[in-house]
Amino acid sequence: xxxxxxxxxxxxxxxxxxxxxxxxxxxxxxxxxxxxxxxxxxxxxxxxxxxxxxxxxxxxxxxxxxxxxxxxxxxxxxxxxxxxxxxxxxxxxxxxxxxxxxxxxxxxxxxxxxxxxxxxxxxxxxxxxxxxxxxxxxxxxxxxxxxxxxxxxxxxxxxxxxxxxxxxxxxxxxxxxxxxxxxxxxxxxxxxxxxxxxxxxxxxxxxxxxxxxxxxxxxxxxxxxxxxxxxxxxxxxxxxxxxxxxxxxxxxxxxxxxxxxxxxxxxxxxxxxxxxxxxxxxxxxxxxxxxxxxxxxxxxxxxxxxxxxxxxxxxxxxxxxxxxxxxxxxxxxxxxxxxxxxxxxxxxxxxxxxxxxxxxxxxxxxxxxxxxxxxxxxxxxxxxxxxxxxxxxxxxxxxxxxxxxxxxxxxxxxxxxxxxxxxxxxxxxxxxxxxxxxxxxxxxxxxxxxxxxxxxxxxxxxxxxxxxxxxxxxxxxxxxxxxxxxxxxxxxxxxxxxxxxxxxxxxxxxxxxxxxxxxxxxxxxxxxxxxxxxxxxxxxxxxxxxxxxxxxxxxxxxxxxxxxxxxxxxxxxxxxxxxxxxxxxxxxxxxxxxxxxxxxxxxxxxxxxxxxxxxxxxxxxxxxxxxxxxxxxxxxxxxxxxxxxxxxxxxxxxxxxxxxxxxxxxxxxxxxxxxxxxxxxxxxx
Numbered sequence: 001x002x003x004x005x006x007x008x009x010x011x012x013x014x015x016x017x018x019x020x021x022x023x024x025x026x027x028x029x030x031x032x033x034x035x036x037x038x039x040x041x042x043x044x045x046x047x048x049x050x051x052x053x054x055x056x057x058x059x060x061x062x063x064x065x066x067x068x069x070x071x072x073x074x075x076x077x078x079x080x081x082x083x084x085x086x087x088x089x090x091x092x093x094x095x096x097x098x099x100x101x102x103x104x105x106x107x108x109x110x111x112x113x114x115x116x117x118x119x120x121x122x123x124x125x126x127x128x129x130x131x132x133x134x135x136x137x138x139x140x141x142x143x144x145x146x147x148x149x150x151x152x153x154x155x156x157x158x159x160x161x162x163x164x165x166x167x168x169x170x171x172x173x174x175x176x177x178x179x180x181x182x183x184x185x186x187x188x189x190x191x192x193x194x195x196x197x198x199x200x201x202x203x204x205x206x207x208x209x210x211x212x213x214x215x216x217x218x219x220x221x222x223x224x225x226x227x228x229x230x231x232x233x234x235x236x237x238x239x240x241x242x243x244x245x246x247x248x249x250x251x252x253x254x255x256x257x258x259x260x261x262x263x264x265x266x267x268x269x270x271x272x273x274x275x276x277x278x279x280x281x282x283x284x285x286x287x288x289x290x291x292x293x294x295x296x297x298x299x300x301x302x303x304x305x306x307x308x309x310x311x312x313x314x315x316x317x318x319x320x321x322x323x324x325x326x327x328x329x330x331x332x333x334x335x336x337x338x339x340x341x342x343x344x345x346x347x348x349x350x351x352x353x354x355x356x357x358x359x360x361x362x363x364x365x366x367x368x369x370x371x372x373x374x375x376x377x378x379x380x381x382x383x384x385x386x387x388x389x390x391x392x393x394x395x396x397x398x399x400x401x402x403x404x405x406x407x408x409x410x411x412x413x414x415x416x417x418x419x420x421x422x423x424x425x426x427x428x429x430x431x432x433x434x435x436x437x438x439x440x441x442x443x444x445x446x447x448x449x450x451x452x453x454x455x456x457x458x459x460x461x462x463x464x465x466x467x468x469x470x471x472x473x474x475x476x477x478x479x480x481x482x483x484x485x486x487x488x489x490x491x492x493x494x495x496x497x498x499x500x501x502x503x504x505x506x507x508x509x510x511x512x513x514x515x516x517x518x519x520x521x522x523x524x525x526x527x528x529x530x531x532x533x534x535x536x537x538x539x540x541x542x543x544x545x546x547x548x549x550x551x552x553x554x555x556x557x558x559x560x561x562x563x564x565x566x567x568x569x570x571x572x573x574x575x576x577x578x579x580x581x582x583x584x585x586x587x588x589x590x591x592x593x594x595x596x597x598x599x600x601x602x603x604x605x606x607x608x609x610x611x612x613x614x615x616x617x618x619x620x621x622x623x624x625x626x627x628x629x630x631x632x633x634x635x636x637x638x639x640x641x642x643x644x645x646x647x648x649x650x651x652x653x654x655x656x657x658x659x660x661x662x663x664x665x666x667x668x669x670x671x672x673x674x675x676x677x678x679x680x681x682x683x684x685x
Contacts, residue, residue, distance in 0.1 A: 002090065002103055003103065003120070005130055006166070008082055008083045009137070009162045009169060010166040012075055012162040013160075013166060017155075017156075020072065020159055022068070023069070068155060072154060072155035076161065077138065077142055079162070080162065084134040084138040087133075088131055090130055091130070093127075098539070101120075101122040102122070102175060105119060105120065119176070120173040120175065121173060124542075125541035126172055132304050133172065133305060135387075136387050137305070139513060140296045140304075140391065141158065142509065143299075143395050143398070153197075160197065164190035165305065168304070168309065175238060176235075177238075180313065184277070184313075187305055188211075188306075191211055192208045192211060194300075195293040198293075207293070208292070208293075210285070211287075214276060214285060215286065222272060224272075229266055232251070232253075249263065263320060263324040263327070266320065267321050267327035267328075270313070271314065271327065274310030274313055275310065277306060278364045280338045282605075287307070287360065302356070302357065303391035304387050307360060307364055308387070311367045311368065311379060314368070315371065315379060319543040328371075328372045328373075329460050331368050332372025332453070332461070332464045333464075335368025336453075336468060338364065338365030338368070339366050339467055341362075341603065342360075342361035343475055343478070345358050347478050348589075348599045349478075352401065352408050352409075352410050355478060355481075356393045359390070362471055362474075363382070363386050363390070363434075366382055367379040369468055372456070372464065373452040374458075375448075375456070375548050376542045376543070377549075378529065381448060381529030382445035384445070384529070385525075386445070388517035389429075389442055389514070389518040392429070392430040392433075392511055392515055395510060396430060397427075398503075399423040399511065400413070400486060403502065403503065405500075410482060410485040413487075413491075414487075414489040416487045417487040420501070422508060422512075423503070423508075423511070427487070429515045430515065434479050437567065438564065439519070441521040443522060444523060445530070446472070448530040452548060468563075470566070473566035474570065475567075476567045476568075478574075479570075480570065480578075481578055488578070489582065531549070531553075
């Protein structure tokens with residue numbers, strides 16, 4: 001069953017890929033480049049009214065859809081639904097029936113001490129991730145059938161989506177760090193392909209490259225962490241690592257002359273990888289730009305795959321992090337800072353997808369706060385619930401964009417609740433869950449994280465608590481701002497408003513299911529993720545901080561209700577600003593111009609990195625190109641020594657004239673030279 005869950009998406013990706021290749025060949029057998037006619041914009045992928053996500057509708061694509069597009073859609077989607085159904089069966093079997101398994105597939109690397117096999121590790125942590133990944137991915141596939149209906153490259157899109165899912169499944173079922181790294185890099189590759197899917201758009205290419213490069217920074221640290229574990233324990237196998245970890249306490253690693261605590265340094269290097277994948281503070285800059293890909297891609301990246309990989313990895317390696325309290329402190333610091341930072345930036349964004357993207361960034365910060373507190377199951381609970389309501393918000397935003405003729409700026413919307421009531425209803429449910437409204441899924445998981453931060457034995461515990469409580473208020477404010485500006489008030493673009501209509505059923509069914517999940521994923525699972533059933537449910541798959549769940553259940557009611565109070569305050573402020581007195585935000589922005597620009601420009605991180613990293617790298621590259629390559633290598637190589645040799649040989653060739661008297665004259669000069677040399681040579685003797 002587990003093999004089917006993991007490899008069915010791969011089968012779908014291969015079949016869709018073959019359809020894409022043969023379809024493209026059938027459409028263009030000569031292999032000549034197809035001319036795309038687009039008027040004033042580079043998004044070639046959409047026909048007349050289809051999905052240009054920047055509000056332009058003046059394209060014409062000269063290509064018909066690839067042959068077999070519908071087959072590719074149905075094959076990949078069908079296989080994903082089978083995987084999703086089997087994943088729920090596995091969750092019940094492993095989580096509640098305690099049937100953990102390790103399925104050995106075949107040997108992989110055998111080199112000295114490094115012995116790596118392909119194996120599928122199935123415990124409760126894996127089962128939870130299988131459910132999240134396959135459920136969200138199957139619904140995203142179904143939604144994409146409607147959303148991408150006029151794109152000529154649908155088979156390629158669905159092949160990439162299924163490949164993305166397969167890479168994430170390889171990551172979560174990994175039984176050793178090398179296999180986990182394979183899946184880790186696989187999701188990085190797939191995200192690059194999907195963010196840059198519309199490759200004729202320069203902005204999409206730039207965003208894809210940015211995601212890839214920023215993740216390389218984190219992955220470098222992650223690779224060093226894997227090397228350190230192998231050096232210390234001599235294995236990359238999880239069972240061996242967890243058995244040997246307690247023996248590493250007190251050991252040091254000589255790190256450039258600094259004798260660092262072995263476990264702390266290793267965990268920090270591993271967390272560096274998580275910071276890149278899960279877009280934590282400092283390595284977060286790629287996540288908002290990932291919006292350049294089609295909306296279903298955004299939903300898959302933000303809800304189920306790429307960004308949850310870092311959280312999963314820290315949970316999987318919880319036995320190591322539990323032995324390194326200093327590393328846990330760093331995890332909590334970065335998680336809390338990210339939760340606050342992303343929430344502040346989300347306050348002023350105007351692109352509907354970017355607001356939801358910053359909300360993802362902020363919620364990932366919450367998950368890492370729980371990890372830093374040692375409440376790993378609570379962090380996983382939020383990962384589980386967040387997947388439903390975040391996928392809902394992204395796909396709901398896609399439905400709004402579809403209805404508004406591909407307009408994304410919420411300032412150009414308004415009054416849509418009467419035009420698209422179904423989308424409005426599900427977006428409100430998603431917003432209630434995100435802000436932590438009582439009895440929604442987000443309420444149970446988010447409040448549990450804030451409580452875990454309050455009781456944590458961590459130097460940054462109160463910092464984590466304060467930042468997450470403040471972020472709860474900010475999240476409520478910007479989430480309701482999105483709802484009010486999009487669905488309430490007067491329409492700002494009458495032409496698009498009049499043409500607005502509900503999306504096709506392919507898109508409405510998935511968001512309806514996700515809306516149900518945004519409510520039902522909370523209370524039924526509360527006890528096994530954040531209650532007294534944690535130990536029995538997760539067993540050996542997580543190493544929880546002792547007594548933290550008990551302490552969470554004994555905090556004062558004031559602390560317990562604080563997040564709900566902040567949620568209500570955020571809602572009331574948003575209502576005041578955007579319904580009651582809509583002139584207030586403009587006045588505030590004008591009065592605090594510097595603060596507004598600071599938030600609007602995302603704390604100027606992109607500009608800062610441009611100055612610190614990008615420009616010096618460009619200067620160095622140009623210097624090595626012009627001076628190193630051009631002047632030194634070419635100057636002394638092809639354009640230097642070899643060029644002079646060619647000059648000499650060309651002139652020597654000219655001596656070969658073919659006239660007899662020229663050769664006789666040359667011989668005469670030679671004889672005269674020899675006689676002269678002999679005369680002077682003998683005279684000298």
